[in-house]
Amino acid sequence: MSEALTLLLLLIDSTVRLATPLVLAAFAGLYCERAGVVDVGLEGKMLAGAFAAAAAAYATGSPWLGLLAAVGAGIALALLHGFACVTHAGNQVVSGMAINILVAGLAPTLAYAWFRQGGQTPLLPASARLPGVHLPVPLLDDLNVLIWLTAAVVAFTAWMLHRTRFGLRLRAVGENPAAVDSAGLSVARLRYQALLVTGALTGMAGAYLSIAHGAGFVRDMSAGKGYLALAALVFGKWRPWPTLGACLLFAFTDAVQVRLQGVALPLIGTIPVQFIQALPYVLTVLLLAGFVGRAVAPKASGVPYLKER
Numbered sequence: 001m002s003e004a005l006t007l008l009l010l011l012i013d014s015t016v017r018l019a020t021p022l023v024l025a026a027f028a029g030l031y032c033e034r035a036g037v038v039d040v041g042l043e044g045k046m047l048a049g050a051f052a053a054a055a056a057a058y059a060t061g062s063p064w065l066g067l068l069a070a071v072g073a074g075i076a077l078a079l080l081h082g083f084a085c086v087t088h089a090g091n092q093v094v095s096g097m098a099i100n101i102l103v104a105g106l107a108p109t110l111a112y113a114w115f116r117q118g119g120q121t122p123l124l125p126a127s128a129r130l131p132g133v134h135l136p137v138p139l140l141d142d143l144n145v146l147i148w149l150t151a152a153v154v155a156f157t158a159w160m161l162h163r164t165r166f167g168l169r170l171r172a173v174g175e176n177p178a179a180v181d182s183a184g185l186s187v188a189r190l191r192y193q194a195l196l197v198t199g200a201l202t203g204m205a206g207a208y209l210s211i212a213h214g215a216g217f218v219r220d221m222s223a224g225k226g227y228l229a230l231a232a233l234v235f236g237k238w239r240p241w242p243t244l245g246a247c248l249l250f251a252f253t254d255a256v257q258v259r260l261q262g263v264a265l266p267l268i269g270t271i272p273v274q275f276i277q278a279l280p281y282v283l284t285v286l287l288l289a290g291f292v293g294r295a296v297a298p299k300a301s302g303v304p305y306l307k308e309r
């Protein structure tokens with residue numbers, strides 16, 4: 001196998017692994033925003049899921065209980081967001097940012113109080129981490145179980161949105177909640193159902209970071225991935241397959257920057273590491289600057305629904 005082909009295969013493998021939390025978080029945002037609820041708190045829910053997964057996996061020795069704890073943490077924060085924004089018609093952006101700030105401070109504080117290791121959890125043994133799925137196929141061998149689950153989430157969501165009654169109602173409540181209400185359906189219930197899915201998927205994304213791709217929780221380990229997921233969702237125009245493509249593009253850039261660190265390029269030389277690490281975020285800004293004006297969000301997204309009496 002040539003060196004170039006080997007490098008390409010390694011980049012593809014890294015892209016798939018790095019894209020997994022982005023895809024989960026972006027599709028979490030897709031569910032709630034299609035239902036008319038803006039959630040900039042994806043970052044905080046991911047971080048909460050990462051901490052809950054690592055703490056539970058370390059305490060019990062079971063990665064599956066860690067995953068369950070992560071999903072529970074994500075759902076709890078999603079319900080908090082719904083209570084503020086759906087039940088009480090609060091500002092959705094403010095609520096999401098409050099969740100991000102809350103978790104950014106609370107997670108390392110709890111980690112320090114419980115484990116006394118500087119705001120992080122102890123290193124997890126292999127038995128407390130989610131396993132890979134072994135297949136005798138190049139690039140597919142030893143992919144983590146959450147990667148396969150993410151692929152299933154993408155396929156199911158693309159089918160569900162356009163082929164099921166729930167998908168039709170989800171899209172309708174994000175476009176015209178008054179019409180949904182007049183049809184005898186509960187707008188609040190549909191939005192809460194979407195938020196439950198959002199919480200579960202962000203919890204899974206956090207669990208991937210700490211007990212699948214990583215081996216424990218560290219401060220700010222989500223590193224802006226929740227915001228990148230929101231950018232991918234906007235770039236994908238709130239549609240499943242384009243959103244997946246945007247996540248893969250961001251992950252590919254991230255994989256490339258890891259490979260380019262310390263490498264001397266022809267006619268350029270060695271590029272400073274700080275510049276290389278900024279590539280995914282620079283790409284995000286450029287893409288949003290060029291395409292966000294053409295992206296049309298669901299009409300009721302971010303608008304609280306107040307039922308007329």
